[in-house]
Amino acid sequence: MTTRLNPYLNFNGNAREAMTFYHSVFSGELSLSTFGENQMSQDPSDAEKIMHGQLETDGGLLLMGADIPNGMSYTEGDNFSVSLSGEDEEELRGYWEKLSGSGTVTVPLERAPWGDSFGMCKDQFGVDWLVNISGA
The missing domain is CATH 3.10.180.10 (2,3-Dihydroxybiphenyl 1,2-Dioxygenase, domain 1)
Incomplete structure (x- = not known):
């Protein structure tokens, strides 16, 4: 995927x-x-x-x-908001670090009850992002 x-x-x-x-x-x-x-x-x-x-x-x-x-x-x-989702953990965590690095983390990127890793942040320009890593 x-x-x-x-x-x-x-x-x-x-x-x-x-x-x-x-x-x-x-x-x-x-x-x-x-x-x-x-x-x-x-x-x-x-x-x-x-x-x-x-x-x-x-x-x-x-x-x-x-x-x-x-x-x-x-x-x-x-x-x-804008959602990024997929299975490539390294790629998605890289995006997460860059988007949240100078922004605000609203939900830490960690294991969610549905089994994936999920996080929410607002970047430095005020755009809300959702990141979901399948099975991670």
């Missing part, structure tokens, strides 16, 4: 509706998982919210999205 760069959209409780709409526009394979399914929130009202949605088209387009859990802020127009 090669490293992929794609948009990651955040929603204020309507990620399922939005990702279903994008699926109707672009077709392809849509997968949705909730905070409750992954036991990723202490707040019971987050249980049915989408923790991760992914739409992959036959043409190679990749769109990801999620609901913002309670307790985190949501600002329309500032509700996206």
